[in-house]
Amino acid sequence: MGDMASGEYKDLECCIEERPDGFYVVRGDKAIGPYDTLLLPETERRKIAEELSVTEEEVKKALLSYVPSKEPEPDVIDIRLDEVRAELHGKKVRVKARIVGMSDPMAIPRFLKINCECGYGDVIDLLDERELITLRHYLFDRKKLGRRLCSCGRIGRLVEQENEMLDCTIIHGLDIAYERFGETRPLRIYLVGARLPRGVREAEFIGHVIRDRNNKLIILAREGRPLHEVRYEPTDEDKSLFKRYFQELKPEELLHVIDRSICPEIVGRPEAKLAAALTLHSPLAFYFEGKLIRGYITCLFLGDTTTGKTTIILWIFRNLGLGFFGRGDLTSEVGLTGAIDPESNIIIWGLLVLADGQITFIDRCVSTVS
Ligand SMILES: [Zn+2]
Numbered sequence: 001m002g003d004m005a006s007g008e009y010k011d012l013e014c015c016i017e018e019r020p021d022g023f024y025v026v027r028g029d030k031a032i033g034p035y036d037t038l039l040l041p042e043t044e045r046r047k048i049a050e051e052l053s054v055t056e057e058e059v060k061k062a063l064l065s066y067v068p069s070k071e072p073e074p075d076v077i078d079i080r081l082d083e084v085r086a087e088l089h090g091k092k093v094r095v096k097a098r099i100v101g102m103s104d105p106m107a108i109p110r111f112l113k114i115n116c117e118c119g120y121g122d123v124i125d126l127l128d129e130r131e132l133i134t135l136r137h138y139l140f141d142r143k144k145l146g147r148r149l150c151s152c153g154r155i156g157r158l159v160e161q162e163n164e165m166l167d168c169t170i171i172h173g174l175d176i177a178y179e180r181f182g183e184t185r186p187l188r189i190y191l192v193g194a195r196l197p198r199g200v201r202e203a204e205f206i207g208h209v210i211r212d213r214n215n216k217l218i219i220l221a222r223e224g225r226p227l228h229e230v231r232y233e234p235t236d237e238d239k240s241l242f243k244r245y246f247q248e249l250k251p252e253e254l255l256h257v258i259d260r261s262i263c264p265e266i267v268g269r270p271e272a273k274l275a276a277a278l279t280l281h282s283p284l285a286f287y288f289e290g291k292l293i294r295g296y297i298t299c300l301f302l303g304d305t306t307t308g309k310t311t312i313i314l315w316i317f318r319n320l321g322l323g324f325f326g327r328g329d330l331t332s333e334v335g336l337t338g339a340i341d342p343e344s345n346i347i348i349w350g351l352l353v354l355a356d357g358q359i360t361f362i363d364r365c366v367s368t369v370s
Helices: 042-052 056-065 129-140 236-247 251-261 270-281 309-319
Strands: 015-018 024-027 031-035 092-102 106-109 111-115 123-125 147-149 155-160 165-175 187-192 202-211 217-226 285-288 291-294 324-327 338-341 346-349 360-363
Touching: 015 056, 024 056, 031 042, 042 056, 092 187, 123 129, 129 202, 129 217, 165 202, 165 346, 187 202, 236 251, 251 270, 270 309, 309 324, 309 360
Parallel strands: 187 217, 324 360
Antiparallel strands: 015 024, 024 031, 092 165, 092 202, 092 346, 106 165, 111 123, 111 155, 147 155, 165 187, 202 217, 285 291, 338 346
């Protein structure tokens, strides 16, 4: 901020600094201001010169030589969640994450203020990207927050302002490539100043890679949005199309239509596909003789390799965009049900919990760990 553009003015007794709030101060051995403009009248320039014990000429030079240093917006790097590594520390990244755990929302103050003798201590906005380190210290290392130079030149302690609060949620995210479920550990994303609606399974975050209090890398995000609608609701068009294609069909024809609709590249497995279709269409629960009973079908494909078991479920998962996919040989019981992250005390949901009310595809089920 306020760096001199070239060596030419390096030896000036004073210089101009732009503060994060857009105001300017003239800095010598202390800072004078703030000003909202650099077109200062002569009386003001004289006052500054006196305060800083420099000549009026020096003040004038500083004002004239000031080059606004608008830092270009840092580029956002698109990465996979499991690519977060030390090299990306401090970088701004965009990730897509499958949410496997979320803390209760917390509230932190948006503004900190320098508790300064001048009575007008500078206000620090934790949402300002230039205050990333301050926000990091506020969350993980309050001791380092410490004292800070006020634009008046004095030093004051940072105190919280209670007038505006920010949402802060800790989210555990996994890479959205389902095929790797169980291979990678969740990464923590601190979402500050934004909130995700409840029930979101996948979301995109933009934030910075930083260290938490244990030097583990996390993402400190200020933006987060769901990747898609939470649940599927059939439209009127869907309903009429369904009637047109399926209502008039006889059972023998239905088998053929399903065989040609689901994973058409696999031939000779119409029964497996019928079983898949029935499973997908089974109700979660229904009333039978006055009692609510389980309605959903559990379907197990058994067979030699290369009989299309994996191909059929992956086709449904990818092409119909339904449910959750995991590999039994990579997923422990904990991966299926859930566990508590000891560091943040957040429950990390397993595959079956994530797919509550939806469908879970577990490939290589027999080799589930433990
Ligand atoms: Zn002050």
